[in-house]
Amino acid sequence: MALTLDTYRLLGRSGLRVSPLALGTATFGTEWGWGAEKDQARALFDTYVEHGGNFLDTAPTYTDGSSERLLGEFLRGRRDRFVVATKYTTLRTADDPNSGGPHRKNLFASVEASLRALDTDYIDLLHLHVWDSTTPVEEVLRGLDDLVRTGKVHYVAMSNVPAWQVSRMQAVADLRGWTPLVALQPEYSLINRAAERDLLPMAREMGLGVTPFSPIGGGVLAGRYTRADLAGSGSPARPGASNRKSVNAALGMVTERSLAIAEVVQDIATETGRLPAQIALAWVLQVRGVVAPIVGARTTEQLRGNLDALQVELTTEQLARLDAVSAVELGSPHDLLAGDHGRAATAGTLTIERRRP
Secondary structure: OOOOOOOOEEOOOOOOEEOOOEEEOOOEEOOOOOOEOHHHHHHHHHHHHHOOOOEEEOOOOHHHHHHHHHHHHHHOOOHHHOEEEEEEOOOOOOOOHHHOOOOHHHHHHHHHHHHHHHOOOOEEEEEEEEOOOOOOHHHHHHHHHHHHHHOOEEEEEEEEOOHHHHHHHHHHHHHHOOOOEEEEOOEOEOOEOHHHOOHHHHHHHHOOEEOOEOOOHHHHHHOOOOHHHOOOOOOOOOOOOOOHHHHHHHOOOOOHHHHHHHHHHHHHHHHHOOOHHHHHHHHHHOOOOEOOOEEOOOOHHHHHHHHHHHHOOOOHHHHHHHHHHHOOOOOOOHHHHHOHHHHHHHHOOOOOOOOOO
């Protein structure tokens, strides 16, 4: 069924209503060597809003702070109608060890800085951005709960955190009566399905709405790369250059495997008369548990194309082709549990159905 940005969805185990595509604002500003100048960023914001979007994602260190500042300016006078998500933990001051990490001191300082940059009294959704294994989970959870109780934060979530830590935190929060987690923001796309091993099943069991970042694989699935862009080829994709291609190459996103997946995406785009990015987004949107992939753009044309992914309906055969070319090994114990031997060991020849609520 085709969707629109104002076909709102509930975010995890909450009553918060969000659009089925979130606007990522890491392209607001050009400090990273790519992105959108202020006027173009405003046009991106306005385009998303005109289509009915209400879910905006940022972070204090995106484009060295320009992302939050520009978003705050664009929200002025109509803040309450939007769901604004930001993050904390990434280092804000290079020589200050306490300006990064998930601990209480940085949590409160980072939130206060984000409130000033966003020119707002509250953050709708606060993510722990990057886990670093240095802070007790009880300290993290109690700090998040205190912020919710003050009204400066409404909901809390996790991003780059191991599944076992997220599930542990959700259990501790439930047992202590602290604010529960409502969302998970992992990297997830056809070229990176690693989240299917533990993160996505955990999110479904723990009541977390999934809001994947990089659902188009940093542009690889949009058809912007060829084998000439492979790292080490002498192309602009070499690590160290200050452009988006070089960043993706340095992150290992431009590979023979990812380009092979992109070719299948392109084939299906040709068959359907759609853009490759729309096919990649449509695939992510149909995954169970996914609430709102985060889409970014540098131009309004790119953004409109991404938003039109809501109108794409893939056939069973097309989904099967995409699944086959992008499949990942789940590893132990998942392969055993999903295989015939594991099923036979626990159920024999019996048929047992699990009815999900």
